[in-house]
Amino acid sequence: MQKGILAGILLIGLSASSALLAHEKKKHAHYEEPYGMAGCGMWTYAISDKSQGAQLGVWALNTLIFDGSQTSAISTGTSNCVAARPKMAAVEQKVFISANLVPPSAEAAQGTGETLHALAEIFGCSDKAGFNKLSQKHYEKIFKVNEPEAVLQNYHNVIKSDAKIASQCSRIS
Amino acid sequence: MFTYKLGCAWLLVSVVLGFQSVAMAFSAADSERVTFNLQKAANLHLANKKIWQRLLFFDERFGGRHKSLVADPQYFLSPQGRTQPAKELEATIRAFLNQTQVEREGQFYAPSCVWPSRYAWLAKELGFKEQGIQAPACPKLEEFLTYARYGKISLVFSNYFLNSPASMFGHTFFRMHKRVDATSPMQADLLDDIVNFSAFIYDMGSPLYPLKGLFGVYQGKFAMVPYYIKIQEYNNLESRDLWEYELKLTQEQIDFIVLRLWELGGTYLKYYYLDDNCAFILLTLLETSDEKLELTKDFGLYAIPSDTLKTVVDKNLVKNIVYRPSSLSRFFARYEQLTGSEKAIIQGILSAKDRGDRVTQKLAFFDSKTQAHVADTLVEFIDYKEKNIDLEKVGPYSELRQKILIQRSKNREAPANISAFRGSSQPELGHRSSLYALGLGYSTQNFGYIDLHWRPALHDLSSDSAGYSDEMAIDFLNVDARVYQHFFDVHEINFIRILSLAHERDLVEPWAWHLNLAYKNIESFSIDKKTFFFEGEFGKDFLIVPEQRLSFFALVGAGAGIFWQTGVWLAPSVLLGLKTDLSAGLRLVSDMTYRYGLQTEKNYAFQSLDFRTALTQTLKEGTELRGLIEYGQSSLWSYTLSLSIYH
Structure with a gap:
């Protein structure tokens, strides 16, 4: 007893x-997520802390970007989380926005910031000051809906609407 | 005697001759080129060279334990590769020169493409170029190297966060700074890469998860992800400051490390939570870039991230230190720069719980600078509170945040500069993790004693708080024993003790809490007072005099334990105390625990009072003098003076 x-x-x-x-x-x-690169510590704690939004993000990343080609990588030792890194570079914009929605919104409203700078680089925009002003001016339009795909599309549209800025952004189609 | 010796000598000679003939029989099958290189490698003693041992991840602790930390058999070309560097070298040279392809996930690759850093080193040592030996093309590796062009590497340390004593252990990863030149002119800190080593846990929900981590059940793997992922995770989600330590490495060393990463990306090590963990493995990775670097051999059973950081700094490997504030630090920085009236505006907004429109209406009355400062601070607070890292989650402040930001976007005022603020002290200034103390004491009951104190990790309220938090304590296996004239006594063991005394600061109101799993004397009516117990309390800490860091804490809770002979006890408990800096380097911590309990077997009620006052003076770095007065344990007073060393 x-x-x-x-x-x-x-x-x-x-x-x-x-x-x-x-x-x-x-x-x-x-977390070992059965999604290839996303199982390499990409989303980590963020995933478990969130509900459907995060799962959706992972699924979207996987099926839309990596063509759903990721097999389950649960501790079989076959997923290579170093070699996979360059593959993301091709879809940097989508990945960046998916992972960063909060910092750019606050910084866009303030008209300056590190995340804004990174975003400008990803869009290939050389005129950083112009990009910042544009983000601030069109804040409401860009961040109307808090959803990565929408924000990305809105940013593209806003940049394209300003010929001067658009001419200096090499990665906006 | 003579015959015996001669007999042994003959035996030895024949054995050696026998081996030689066997060896020659094998080498007849090798080409001339292979034989030449194997011989050269033997002459140069390459198998014993540090770089080779490190390339195989051989552990240099415990006087050179000869076993690779890599658990994956595919990492080795020889079946004995994991324990015999010479055999692995031989198999590697053969593989590189014969170019016998290896299979990886259904594809075949030249071995020099799978182990490029081994190839690079051997090619240099054995002079492959001079021999006219050419490496085959490695398209996948080339693709990787075209991307992975780094000019600097920093060791990044994530510091503790509020109310989480275990986070004082920290975590480390590498930041790989992308090279900026004509081919890749893009530069943004966030877009750099990080290299992380961690456990891959497939059953996070399992209750066995912590035990599995302790016993090496999980695989440890390297991963390379964008820096912004880690910034979101550590700075914003967990609210931890990041400290970057830029390392003094040549481009050649950096390029070699990148080749190592390619080699290690597809393999795994056993992940031991205490032992071969993230921080230690990162140091071993650094060591492969330079034979002269000695970073890991002094670590024993475990390597805590904060200790590994100190090693890197002490070995003069750091060029530059950069601070990256967490979400909470940014909020404190902004709030503490506000004027009194600006603070009042924010307090008003939060307490009124107004809708977004009402708030922006109120703010519109103020000048643009005030509006900007208030809005920026408020958004920082919301993002901290809601752990906002992506907006898909909707929190109570979501609508308010959006309305404020829309208003803010029409205000051209720049945000206030908060670059001078530091939310934590530089972690490399922290004391080392293990404590060893020797003291002399006197107790009213048992008279003189020698006091022996050992604690593997990590930090208590009396410790020098530089590099740590002065509000948190975590003890792991804290043992205090006393040697009296006629007997030896285990005075106290805290298996795990966690104390967090965060006080209210700038609208953030944490709870204080305490957990203790321990063995010690507790007053009771029974003859034996030694008890093994678990206790927990929560309450508040109040900062009374900020300049002296004088605070008072009061917590209530309960405990349960067992006296060996007289059975189980249960008791509510009250913990009261205060702590303060008396002067630079001199700290006072005084606390008292009162329990009123029930001993279930004998149905006795009992009271116990433990009282401790510790006065600690930091002598030089890592050394302290401590005076301790204790009361309790059958009205026993004891006084101890001890010298502690952190190692």
């Missing part, structure tokens, strides 16, 4: 403590 209670206390104590430690460490350990 005593041994049982002792074991119980030990178990509760250890579980609680290690659960807490694990909760912290969870953030370092990355």
Whole structure:
């Protein structure tokens, strides 16, 4: 009886403590998602913390961008999370916007910021000051809907509507 | 005697001759070129060279434990490759010269394309170019190298976050700075890559997950992802400051590391939470770029990220340090720059819980600068509170945020400059993780004693808080033992103790909490007072004098434990205390725990009072002098003076 209670206390104590430690460490350990590159720590904790939005994002990334060609990579050691990196460069815009919706919105409203700068680079826009002003001026139009594909499309449209800026953005079609 | 020795000598000679003939029999099958290179490798003792051992990920700790950290058999060309570097070298040379293709996921590749860093090193050592040996084309590798052009590498450390003592251990990864030139003129910090080593956990929901991590069940793998992913994860989602340490590496070293990454990308190591974890593995990766670098051999059983960071700094490998504030730090920075009236505006908005339109109406009354400062601070607060990293999640402030930003976008005022603010102290200044202390003491009951104290990790309230938080403590296996004249006593063991005393700051109001799984003396009516127990409390910490960091804390909770002979006890508990800096380097921590409990077997009620006051003076870096007064455990007073070293 005593041994049982002792074991119980030990178990509760250890579980609680290690659960807490694990909760912290969870953030370092990355989820193995059955989606190839997305299972390489791309979305990590963000995925588990969110509901359908995140799953949708992963699915979208996978089926629309990687042609659904990712096989399950659960600990078979066959997914190569280093070699896969350059493949993302081809779809940098989509990936960037999917992963970053909040910082650019605040920065666009402020008319300056690091994420805005990165976005300008991804669009191939050399006139950073012009890009910032454009983002601020059309903030409401660009971030009307909080959805990555829409924001990306809106940005393209807004840039194209300004001939001067558009001429300096090499990656806007 | 003589005959015996001669007998042994003959035996030895015949064995050697026998081996030689066997060896020659094998080498007859090799081409001349292979034989030549194997011989040259033997002459140069390449199998014993540090770089070769490191290329195979052989562990240099414990005096050179000869086993590779790589658990994947496909990483080795020889069946004994994992334990015998010489055999692996032989198999590698053969493979490179014979170019016997290897299969990977249904495709075939030349071995020099699968192990390019081994090839690069061997080609140099053995002089392949001079021999006219050419490497075959590696289209996939070339494609990768066309992309992966880096000019700098930084070691990035994610610091602790609010109310999370375990986060003080930190985490490290590499930032690979993309080279900027005519072919790739694009430059943005966020668009650089990071290299991370971590466990690939397929059953996150499993309760066994922490144990599996401890015992190496999971695979550890390298991954390369964009930096903005990590910034979102650490800075914005977890609200941790990032500290970047730019490393002094030549372009040649960086290029070699990139080849290593290609080699390691497809393989895996066993991931041990304590031992071969992220931080340690990153150091081993650095070591392969330079034979003279000695970064890992002094680490013992475990390597905590903050310790590995210190090693890199101490070895003079750091060129530059860059700070990247977390979401919470950015909020504190903005809020603390506001004027009193600006702060009042924000407090008003949040307490009124007005709808977005009402808020923008109110704000419109103020001048554009005030509007900008208030809006920027408020948005920073919302993003912190809601852990906003993507807007698809809808929170209570979503509508307010959007309305404020629309209004903000019409205001040309630039955001306030917050670049001087530091939300945490530089982590490389922190003390090392293990504590060893020796002291002398006197107790009213048992008189004089020698005090022995050891703690593998990590930090308590009395420790020097430079590089750490002064509001959090985490003890892992904290052991204190006392040697009296006639007996030895285990005074206290804290298996795991976690304490977080975050106080209210700028609208952020955390709870304080405490957990302790321990073994020690507790007052009771029974004869034996040693108890093994678990206790938890929560409450608040109040900062009274910020300049002295004087705070007072009060927590309530409960505990349960067992006295060996007299059974189980349950008790609500109250923890009260205060901590303060008395002067630079001198800290006072005083706390008291009162329990009123029930001993279930004998149905006795009991009270216990533990009281501790510790006065700690930092001597030089990593050394402290501590005076401890304790009361408790059957009205026993004890006084200890000890010298601690962090190592």
